[in-house]
Amino acid sequence: MEARLEKLRDSRVVVTGGAGLVGSRLVGLLRRAEAEVTVLDRLDAYPGPVHTTLFGVDRLGADVVAGDICDREAVRRVLAGADYVVHAAAYADVAACTRRPGTAFRANVQGTEVVLEEAAASDVRRLVLVSSAAVYGNGDPSIRGPQVFREDQRLLPVSVYANSKLWAEHQTRLLLSGPDTPEYAVLRYFSVYGDPQIPKPGSHSWMVAWLSMQARLGRPMRLNGGGVQVRDLVHVDDVAAATALALVEEGMAGATVNVGTGVPTSVRAVGELIAQHFPEAEFVTTPLPEGDPLGGYAATEQCRELLRWAPRIDVRSGVERYVRWLADTPHAVPEWLAAGPAA
Missing domain, CATH: 3.40.50.720 (NAD(P)-binding Rossmann-like Domain)
Structure with missing residues (x-):
């Protein structure tokens, strides 16, 4: 490249x-x-x-x-x-x-x-x-x-x-x-997703950051709609x-x-990958927010042909990198999030 x-x-x-x-x-x-x-x-x-x-x-x-x-x-x-x-x-x-x-x-x-x-x-x-x-x-x-x-x-x-x-x-x-x-x-x-991503107040986007920070703070990981939505996580x-x-x-x-990667991953599966690093982690189901799509994953033929590109970082490795970064950078947790329950 x-x-x-x-x-x-x-x-x-x-x-x-x-x-x-x-x-x-x-x-x-x-x-x-x-x-x-x-x-x-x-x-x-x-x-x-x-x-x-x-x-x-x-x-x-x-x-x-x-x-x-x-x-x-x-x-x-x-x-x-x-x-x-x-x-x-x-x-x-x-x-x-x-x-x-x-x-x-x-x-x-x-x-x-x-x-x-x-x-x-x-x-x-x-x-x-x-x-x-x-x-x-x-x-x-x-x-x-x-x-x-x-x-x-x-x-x-x-x-x-x-x-x-x-x-x-x-x-x-x-x-x-x-x-x-x-x-x-x-x-x-x-x-x-990927470090140094952090959530925004009132947002339900950036699930790796949200779920990782909730787990690190000792709070239940919130699965909107039960986490059935499918995402294609690309680092x-x-x-x-x-x-x-x-x-x-x-x-x-x-x-x-x-x-994208062409690999479908449910929000719950992301939470389970994160939970492997936090033995006390728990899940709680919350309502599906308005406008949050059930989602899907990318067809990648065009990016391979026209961009001559393919992603290098799989979701397991990427989540592990994020959790490790968060452990090394505890000050990255926003003050508004650390001060109280997630919005």
Whole structure:
């Protein structure tokens, strides 16, 4: 992979949302490939200085610009002279988008429109849009059990967040399909996890982080809906690698590709993997949150063919790495979570 990323040497890459979990990992990878990187991020996705203390965005050698993708002038400034763009900035929380659809619309629709319009008017070579497996919803309602999600199947989103991501995909194709526009590629991330991921207040996303921290605090691990939902857990290191490759692989021009492992894992199975490290761990069943899909797993033929990529970290190894990191980094448990029961 390192040899393939040599195409990025001395190029200038803009990463919107680059101070988040995936973004910061991607920025580190791009810097190792000797690309110049500019991050545009509001830096307010988490309470406290998470972006610097845990994600370390200030130590990656990138130019970090605190700004909003809805600010057209800020977007125009960071795109000036850029060769590539990864648009990862989003209100990326299913529960929060359900509670605050207006905020989701502003960030995920209005902000994306600004980024796309400014990219279309720039000299950028390629834009990679970060989308989500949430666009698949529960898949084909006539099929029972875990489903494989294929890029060309009918999309039936079941949440505000998923709707906003599906709109972003359509709008990217609409605005960047002309002869004088940048190339584009769309990546549908499945369930990203891995250190130093931490939960957000009021969120039910990021199950590895949630369940691991509940167990570490000696609390029951909450299984929403009994944990029957199926997820395709893909480690953040693998996601960052796939995203970097999407910038340079010729076959990705105009393509939409799943970023997942192709392995279905239930939420309960994740909890059981975590429980192996906490002998006193217990489970409690809680209601299924609104907009939480039953899920499925990724078809991986397209990513293997077009990205020439396959994930390297299986879920058992990834969960073990996370639990070990949490043991070595106890201060990573957010104060709001340690102070009382999970929201």
